[in-house]
Amino acid sequence: MNTTIMLFLVQDGITNGAIYALLGLALVLVFAVTRVILIPQGEFVTYGALTYASLAAGQMPGTAKLALALGIGAFAFDLFVARKALHGRLILRSILTNIALPAIVLALTVYFAAQKPPVAVSIALSLVIVAMIGLYLYRIAFQPLAHTSVLVLLIASVGVHLALQGLGLLFFGAEGQRGPAVLSGAFTAGALRFTGQSLTVYGITIAFIVGLWLFFGLTLYGKALRATAVNRLGARLVGIRTTLSGQIAFLLASVIGALSGIMIVPITTLYYDSGFLIGLKGFVAAIIGGLVSYPLTAVAALVVGLVEAFSSFYASNYKEVIVFMLLIPVLLLRSLAAPAVEEEKD
Amino acid sequence: MQSRLPIIVFALVMAAIPFVPGMPPFWIVLLDNIGLAALVAMGLVLLTGVGGLTSFGQAAFVGFGAYTTAVLSTAYGLSPWLTLPLSLVVSGSLAVLLGLITVRLSGHYLPLGTLAWGLGLFYLFSKLEFLGRNDGISAIPPLSVGSFKMLSPGSIYYAIWVAVILSALLTMNLLDSRTGRAIRALRRGHVAAEAFGVHTPRAKLLVFIHAAVLAGLSGWLYAHLQRAVNPTPFGAQAGIEYLFIAVVGGAGYVWGGVLGAAIVVVLKEVLQSYLPLILPGSGQVETIVFGIMLVALLQLAPGGLWPWLMSFLPERTSGKKPDTSLKLEQRTRSPGQSSILLQVDKARKQFGGVVAVNNVSFDVQAREIVALIGPNGAGKSTTFNLITGVLSASSGSISVLGSKVDRAPPQEIVKLGISRTFQHVKLVPDMTVLENVAIGAHLRGHSGPIASMLRLDRADEAKLLAEAARQIERVGLADQMHQLAGSLSLGQQRIVEIARALCVDPMLLLLDEPAAGLRHMEKQQLATLLRELRDGGMSVLLVEHDMGFVMNLADRIVVLDFGTKIAEGTPATIKTNPEVIKAYLGVAA
Numbered sequence A: 001m002n003t004t005i006m007l008f009l010v011q012d013g014i015t016n017g018a019i020y021a022l023l024g025l026a027l028v029l030v031f032a033v034t035r036v037i038l039i040p041q042g043e044f045v046t047y048g049a050l051t052y053a054s055l056a057a058g059q060m061p062g063t064a065k066l067a068l069a070l071g072i073g074a075f076a077f078d079l080f081v082a083r084k085a086l087h088g089r090l091i092l093r094s095i096l097t098n099i100a101l102p103a104i105v106l107a108l109t110v111y112f113a114a115q116k117p118p119v120a121v122s123i124a125l126s127l128v129i130v131a132m133i134g135l136y137l138y139r140i141a142f143q144p145l146a147h148t149s150v151l152v153l154l155i156a157s158v159g160v161h162l163a164l165q166g167l168g169l170l171f172f173g174a175e176g177q178r179g180p181a182v183l184s185g186a187f188t189a190g191a192l193r194f195t196g197q198s199l200t201v202y203g204i205t206i207a208f209i210v211g212l213w214l215f216f217g218l219t220l221y222g223k224a225l226r227a228t229a230v231n232r233l234g235a236r237l238v239g240i241r242t243t244l245s246g247q248i249a250f251l252l253a254s255v256i257g258a259l260s261g262i263m264i265v266p267i268t269t270l271y272y273d274s275g276f277l278i279g280l281k282g283f284v285a286a287i288i289g290g291l292v293s294y295p296l297t298a299v300a301a302l303v304v305g306l307v308e309a310f311s312s313f314y315a316s317n318y319k320e321v322i323v324f325m326l327l328i329p330v331l332l333l334r335s336l337a338a339p340a341v342e343e344e345k346d
Numbered sequence B: 001m002q003s004r005l006p007i008i009v010f011a012l013v014m015a016a017i018p019f020v021p022g023m024p025p026f027w028i029v030l031l032d033n034i035g036l037a038a039l040v041a042m043g044l045v046l047l048t049g050v051g052g053l054t055s056f057g058q059a060a061f062v063g064f065g066a067y068t069t070a071v072l073s074t075a076y077g078l079s080p081w082l083t084l085p086l087s088l089v090v091s092g093s094l095a096v097l098l099g100l101i102t103v104r105l106s107g108h109y110l111p112l113g114t115l116a117w118g119l120g121l122f123y124l125f126s127k128l129e130f131l132g133r134n135d136g137i138s139a140i141p142p143l144s145v146g147s148f149k150m151l152s153p154g155s156i157y158y159a160i161w162v163a164v165i166l167s168a169l170l171t172m173n174l175l176d177s178r179t180g181r182a183i184r185a186l187r188r189g190h191v192a193a194e195a196f197g198v199h200t201p202r203a204k205l206l207v208f209i210h211a212a213v214l215a216g217l218s219g220w221l222y223a224h225l226q227r228a229v230n231p232t233p234f235g236a237q238a239g240i241e242y243l244f245i246a247v248v249g250g251a252g253y254v255w256g257g258v259l260g261a262a263i264v265v266v267l268k269e270v271l272q273s274y275l276p277l278i279l280p281g282s283g284q285v286e287t288i289v290f291g292i293m294l295v296a297l298l299q300l301a302p303g304g305l306w307p308w309l310m311s312f313l314p315e316r317t318s319g320k321k322p323d324t325s326l327k328l329e330q331r332t333r334s335p336g337q338s339s340i341l342l343q344v345d346k347a348r349k350q351f352g353g354v355v356a357v358n359n360v361s362f363d364v365q366a367r368e369i370v371a372l373i374g375p376n377g378a379g380k381s382t383t384f385n386l387i388t389g390v391l392s393a394s395s396g397s398i399s400v401l402g403s404k405v406d407r408a409p410p411q412e413i414v415k416l417g418i419s420r421t422f423q424h425v426k427l428v429p430d431m432t433v434l435e436n437v438a439i440g441a442h443l444r445g446h447s448g449p450i451a452s453m454l455r456l457d458r459a460d461e462a463k464l465l466a467e468a469a470r471q472i473e474r475v476g477l478a479d480q481m482h483q484l485a486g487s488l489s490l491g492q493q494r495i496v497e498i499a500r501a502l503c504v505d506p507m508l509l510l511l512d513e514p515a516a517g518l519r520h521m522e523k524q525q526l527a528t529l530l531r532e533l534r535d536g537g538m539s540v541l542l543v544e545h546d547m548g549f550v551m552n553l554a555d556r557i558v559v560l561d562f563g564t565k566i567a568e569g570t571p572a573t574i575k576t577n578p579e580v581i582k583a584y585l586g587v588a589a
Helices: A003-034 A041-056 A063-081 A088-113 A119-145 A150-172 A196-218 A220-230 A232-238 A240-262 A274-288 A294-314 A316-325 A326-339 B003-020 B025-050 B058-075 B079-102 B107-125 B153-173 B178-187 B193-197 B200-226 B236-249 B252-279 B287-298 B305-310 B382-389 B410-415 B435-441 B450-452 B458-474 B488-500 B520-535 B547-553 B570-575 B579-583
Strands: A187-189 A193-194 B340-351 B354-365 B371-372 B395-400 B418-420 B508-512 B539-543 B554-560 B564-569
Touching: A003 A193, A003 A196, A003 A220, A003 A240, A003 A274, A003 A294, A041 A088, A041 A119, A041 A240, A041 A274, A041 B025, A063 A088, A063 A119, A063 A150, A063 B579, A088 A119, A088 B200, A119 A150, A119 A326, A119 B287, A119 B488, A150 A274, A150 B236, A150 B287, A187 B252, A187 B554, A193 A196, A193 B193, A196 A220, A196 A240, A196 A294, A220 A232, A220 A240, A220 A294, A220 B488, A232 A240, A232 B579, A240 A274, A274 A294, A274 B508, A294 A316, A294 B340, A316 B107, A326 B107, B003 B025, B003 B458, B025 B058, B025 B153, B025 B178, B025 B200, B025 B236, B025 B252, B058 B079, B058 B107, B058 B200, B079 B107, B079 B200, B107 B153, B107 B236, B153 B178, B153 B200, B153 B252, B178 B193, B178 B340, B178 B435, B178 B450, B178 B458, B236 B305, B236 B520, B252 B287, B252 B305, B340 B382, B340 B539, B354 B382, B354 B395, B354 B539, B354 B554, B371 B382, B371 B395, B371 B520, B382 B539, B410 B418, B418 B488, B435 B458, B435 B488, B450 B508, B458 B488, B488 B508, B488 B520, B520 B539, B520 B547, B547 B570, B554 B570, B564 B570, B570 B579
Parallel strands: B354 B564, B371 B539, B371 B554, B418 B508, B508 B539
Antiparallel strands: A187 A193, B340 B354, B340 B395, B554 B564
16 A cells, blocks of 8 residues: 555545544434434435435425424424413414424425525525424424433334435435535645545534534533533423423534535435435444543544545455444443443433 | 233134134234244343343344354254254354453443444355355255144244243243342342342343343244345344334333234234335335334333233232241351451542542441441441442451451352442332342342243242241331332332341341431331341441431441541440531531
């Protein structure tokens, strides 16, 4: 192997690693706040990517309709829960967030899809659509289960993943798609060629990590989320609405997922079911980070990206096996190093 | 003890089904598949629902069982009946190997670890030459008895369901035994179980092996039903599906596994065959509907369907009172031994920069009640944890009957005759009081898991339950013996903990705030009980905040403040000690 190939692999690994880092961060966030191991994270990635690609190609993405359908479902759940104490303001607010918003977005999508929108509009629409899907999913699938065990939440999460993946096939077909570059152009530095796309990936990843750090460190909502993550009951006692925390977590996770998808789809062809594997690798990073630490997750994600890049060069057949088997020694070390604290389970 | 009648009825119904006239052969195929899935799910019930160890990797063990018999019966021409034990041994021994790595993982790492090797093994199945790579192995011989070959789904049906029902019986026998109680205690954390001598890593490995062997059995049957194997049904997807089955059915219940298998297999079949008629053309509609129904099912019955169904049946408060005339062997107490039972010598425990216990020395003599008092945060519970081996001291030493036990784990300490209760009650809430208390007698029974499964442990078991019942009567909870521990008041739960500690047949009883949450009368009864125990030859070391209770009961009092011993003496001297008054009331005027 010469230096050029090595540098190329490193660059490739870092680009992928940056995306795994974002996904890992989202997984950590959702798990810490809601105890849900977010398997559908991968679907947020594909939905974001393929919605963007469809819009850019001037096609109407089915996800916009799904958002409205889920919104109606969320509205129904809201009504059902509040059936004993219904009042006008509550209904109005629920209609606005759950029905009016997706309906407007759907109208906009129909309007723009017909005339091949500019890249920025496609990105904005894709992000909003997937964000709404994330939000309503939490309302429908996970909020009613918030009190149950991690295992039940995990199985529900698998159920959501299956449904979303099936819907993905329905919306986008079995064909893979690619989207236009977010930032075109490229420059070379020595042997390396930096595309605008890869620079976007680095920039957005760093911006998100800093943004999350500021959000959790400085804002009241961020602190409320952290409080919920540490102790749900305690957070409720001091007046934090844990459902709101869950909604924010899912909103952030779906935006992060969609954004990752939009960043990948100009580089790699994505299929309706590609998200699962991409999500799993973010997952590997999140686990190495112990499902709690953001910086460690980011570093681990870079390692996962690099390992993947190098093993695809040396043993492409066993690429996935190597990435997943990487977990076992890490898990062992982590659980041996972890202090023997008594866990109070359900 | 559960009644056997429903199981016999179930077995008879299952046996009669193939003889129902006009029974479509396709239904028999479905029942075969249900049985195969139920075997794996049953293992998961034990592993996940009862033991609290979530595994995504069970499909890999099904694969081990299937591939073992496939290779041996095709390439080496072995009879399928010979490969059965080999399949089980292969699954079991690989479970030991994987289990040794995996069960050490704690918390959420465990399921993820199983997912990792589940994925890895799937790739291995599809890459290895002698397993036929992605094509797998075909032309596997059918099961046969004499000249009768089980070629049709209807003939192997009996083999499958005999395996299911036998496995269910063996699994239920295992759960209702000394080993079973240890397994059922796993989910609630390991400290309490270890304090009574349970080797938690060994118990975890045991359930891991049990689940793997059941999965291997399912794989063996699968190979001879399909007469061909390929890697697809042993991947991560299948591993996740088995977990579904267990959770949907009710992860804590053996029959929940069977029910879950029936629901999931039938649901998938119905969706696959009828949905395209309703919504034609589209590809994966059944996956979508399946996913949605799964979430809906969990929202309606988060505990699974079996307990939900059972809640409609009239409650059965059965439970025979054990025959308390059966006696366990008692600890030999030689009167000539040194009268110092427990010697704590300059014990010190630091957590980082915090000194929780600062060079504390005291002793407990035979037939003595010693109270350890002090304000909150004085280091009393930490001292308890040092004595019982939950924590190891940073320096100093602790001896029992003259021999040092500094580094001994809790399981060794309890063997020496020191048993304890916990400040925060650590009972298994979904086990009866009797079963909880019987955990205390764990070390006084000897039956292993195999004996328990085959019901060879009944004599041993009767003695253990008799001892538990005796101790429950002794502490005055005979009426609550068959209630679930979680349904008792906190004060009663503390008393249950005392009964459990007494089951050890201890020389020294360590009680951490036993009187908290008790009413006045109950406190007096407790004091009377403790005096009786002392007069019967036992020593008691207790931590307590209720000064009236302590002063009337204790022979000697040790006072801790900020981790340091500030006073020791009889209740009368402690009451007037200026240091003690200062510690409790602030600087004396």
